[in-house]
Amino acid sequence: MNIDWESVRSEFPALAHWTYLNTATYGQVPRRGVAADAAHWTRRDEFACSDFLSWYEEADGIRESVARLIHATPDDVAFIPNSSAAMGLIAAGIDWKPGDNVVTLQGEFPNCLYLPALVERYGVEFREVSWECFYAGINERTRLVAISEVNYSSGFRAPLKEIAQFLRARGVLLYVDGTQSVGALRFNVRDIQPDLLAVHAYKWMISPTGSGFMYVAPGLRAKLLPSVAGWRTHRDWRNVDNLHHGMPLLKDSAEKYEGGGLQFGLLHAMGAAVDWLVELGPERVEQRVLELARCARERLISLGASADHTESQIVAVKFPGADPSRLSQELKARRVIVAARHGFLRVSPHFYNNEQDLERLESELRKLL
Known part of the structure; x- marks a missing residue:
């Protein structure tokens, strides 16, 4: 082609x-993304929102497109408004013990550097280390490594596959922020095997602010509880005539982390961009x-x-x-x-x-x- x-x-x-x-600040949104967003609002007016459940079916189609882009399955993918939401999920979901530590790289984006605000109350140590000292900074009390694939200011690209292999051998979770890479650089979750990949799609994925996704590995999904609960937390949420009351039964898929309603117009714009990226190759x-x-x-x-x-x-x-x-x-x-x-x-x-x-x-x- x-x-x-x-x-x-x-x-x-x-x-x-x-x-x-300056795509590392904001990506330009293509005409097709704007058109996809507008088409959703036109349809809302046409059907007076009477078909709202079909919006979620369309979102599932976008979920499939995202999965295809990163070589995942649709069950691995949840929609998020930004990567901070994913960081909050993993920070809240780990059973921290006093003396545990989190490692990140010096000069990281504040999403990673501000992690102590979420975990310091548990007595967790935060370690910001240089790349030269990265592996030495990880010990038997390290529970999580949180890094970007590409550094937002220096352009340093972390060797994620090497890092992931090192951490897996030690039982340490790997959180990757792919906001500064996915959409420009190929990402294969089967090859790299992160535990969680978060992408706010407004940069290299040429999508609106507020659209994004996270990949949550099956092994992590089995033990990571949602940090928010909403009407879509229960596995049978599509039965809107008789919504479940009581403790929700969780789905096995990453959809359980989405909680409530989705930002459909933004997702349609992102979906158009993802389909185009896949088409271009x-x-x-x-x-x-x-x-x-x-x-x-x-x-x-x-x-x-x-x-x-x-x-x-x-x-x-x-x-x-x-x-x-x-x-x-x-x-x-x-x-x-x-x-x-x-x-x-x-x-x-x-x-x-x-x-x-x-x-x-x-x-x-x-x-x-």
Whole structure:
């Protein structure tokens, strides 16, 4: 399948007016995603919500699409509004003991760094370690490792398969935040085998804020109780004429973690994006994104930048003597969008970008340096 990337680009109206290289902050939502969201609201008006149970059947179709993207089964997938919800689930579901510890990497996104707010009352130690000291920071009292596949500021890409194998041998749970990777980089849960993968789909999955999913491994589902309870917690919730009263009987699937109603319009937009990503081919998308990142990195280095990590699609560089916040603001004034994060100028192209975007970035930066 040959992909016309310029035709793909036409799905994103903002790109006609902006040089947008900031998907690590927000992904652009394609026309088909907006249309799928709007179609849901049109149907609500047409049927006056009389068919509301069918909305959940459609959501199950989106669940199947997500499962196909990450090589899971539909039973493994639950919808979430953001990755914080998944973090709250696993933090609440572990039977913590005083002296247990949680390990994360230095410089992680606050979702992981703020974990002590959820577990410190149990006497749990929080360890923030460098990658060089990562394995040494894990001991017999480590219960959970919480990391992002790709670091949001530096672009460091963690070797998840290696980490997962190490942790499995020691009975330690692995929570992966895939918000900064899934949609750009391929993710195969059968190969990596995380215990929980959380993805807020508003970045690389080109979906609206508030749409997302988590993968919960069967072994973890068997022992992890829901952190919220709602009318859909009981396994027979579709029998709305006679909803169950009393202690709910839980389903075996990850759906038991969803609790109540779903954000259907947002899910339809995400579903359209997921179907498109599957149609384009995750391998081709990854190749495209990594090639654009490589080209961006080379152009920035040619201007005098230093770059530490080359494993991911997030290009984080430093220019000696230059303030990245000032550079990003000056570029924004020229309708070139990048970001400044913790001392780095961060450039994050997606498959909808092209070589002309990178040329424009280089040209405008040259004027500012």
